[in-house]
Amino acid sequence: MNRRGFLRGTAVAGGVATAGCLERLGFEEQSAWANPPIVEDRPDAVYLPAGSEMMDTYGRAADGDVALEVTYTIPHRFWIPGEGGSLVDVDPDDSLHLMLTVWDRETDTVLPVNVQYEILRDGDPIDGVGNSPWPMLAQRMGFHYGDNVPLPDEGSYTVRARVGPVDAVRTGAFEGRLDTTATLTVDFEYAESDVHDIEVELIDEERRGTRDALPLMEHGHHESGSETDHDDHSSDHDVGPAPTSRGPSIDDLPGDVLGTERSGDAKISAVVTDDDRYSDGSTSLAVCPRTPYNDVILPFTSLSVAIEREGTVVHEGTLSETLDDEFGHHYGTGLDRLESGDEITVSIDTPPQVSRHDGYETAFFDFEDVTYSV
Incomplete structure (x- = not known):
């Protein structure tokens, strides 16, 4: 079902809502x-x-x-972080919802990183468009950056993004890399008809609101239903499609998996390895908070840990946001040692500072501590 079909079923009951019909009813095309x-x-x-x-x-x-991969869909609402989330609705001037996915080519890992962008026309930035896109979670798209964008009219444009450096701790194949700013540009042709042709699939009413999620989309194929193929606008034809933001399987991680707990409706797994992945200890603790159902990473979260041994707290500290080629995105620290019977308590001190699309906007706010036994 495309956007116009959805309008026919909601805005103009019993009639055919063409663009001209909407205008006669007092709607502007882009406000619809x-x-x-x-x-x-x-x-x-x-x-x-x-x-x-x-x-x-x-x-x-x-x-x-x-x-960098630049994708688009129809303008749509989202919620920014806050007490339960604050709704950002569609503005009448919005032309499309622009999405940016950034990843490391060596490890094929989606990056939580500082991103700034601007949109150019004839080489000049468009006033009032761009700056810092929202880090976002969507059920189909996973973790990405995005915003609703107003464009003055149809034509040729360029997205210019400045990415990095990566602030997270980098270990393994990430160590010593991604510590500078990269500049990437993607040319595109904006046509209103391309956005209008984006399809919206409605979920059966009896399934709406049930504890589940839409499947994570694999990048690299077109979903819109439009026959238009924009990939020939790529600035680098050697760049393949973006990876998903699904973390590596917990069962495949090196070390001992202490378990997976649920808090704030996130899945939180803890893994211990005997290595010096972190310079401050001979044992490493990796904690992987992810979305349920799709295992999407939850970046920009603050976590801490306390370890209790025979009734005495023997370690307290923060868990550092980390990128590693084996563990992917996680939060970790080095420890002197762990003993059998130790109790590890992980606290989520600040929820993920990411905006959310429908289906995620009520989750990942109210966390209880989770505990694992060694």
């Missing part, structure tokens, strides 16, 4: 974007939303080890 309805009685957890917007790709680029 219709998102699926917000689900009533949403749980404080991940849930199936009322619908799913498809997307399409404008292009890709690379600068050294850093790659």
Whole structure:
């Protein structure tokens, strides 16, 4: 079902809502974007939303080890971090929802990193468009950066993104890399009809709000239903599609898996390895908070740990946000040692500082401590 079809079923009941019809009814073309309805009685957890917007790709680029993919869909609402999340609704001037995925080419890992961008036309930045896109979680898209963007009219544009450096601790194949700023550009052609042709698939009403999630989308194929192929606008034809932001399987990680607990509706796994991955100890503790169902990473979160041995706290400290080629994105620290019977308590001190699309906006806020036994 495309956006216009959705409008026919909601805005103009019993009639055919063409663009001209909408204008005669007092609607401007761009003010008529219709998102699926917000689900009533949403749980404080991940849930199936009322619908799913498809997307399409404008292009890709690379600068050294850093790659960028630019995709788009219809303008839609999202929630920014705050007490329970604050709704950002669609503005009448919004032309599309622009999405940026940044990853490391050597390890094929999506990067949580500082991103700034601007949109150029004829080489000049467009006033009022760009700056810092929101880090975001979406059920189909996973972790990415995005925002609703107003464009003055149809035509040729360029996204210019400045990415990095990576602030997270880097171990393994990441050590000593990604400590500079990369600049990447992707040219694209904006046509209103391409955005209008993006399909919106509605979820059966009886399934909306149930504790589940839409499947994570694999990048590299077109979902919009449009016959337009934008990939020939890529600035680097050697750049393949972006990886997903799903973390590596917990069962495949090196070391001893202490378990997976649930808090704030996130899955939180703890793994211990006997190595010096962190310079401050001979044993490493890795904690992997992820979304349920799709195992998407939860970046920009503050965690701490306390270790109790025979009733006495023997270690307290923070867990550092880390990128590693084996563990992927996680939070970790080095320890002098662990003994059988030790109790490890992990606290989520600050929830993920990411915006959320429908289905994630009520989850990952209220966390209880989780405990693991060695």
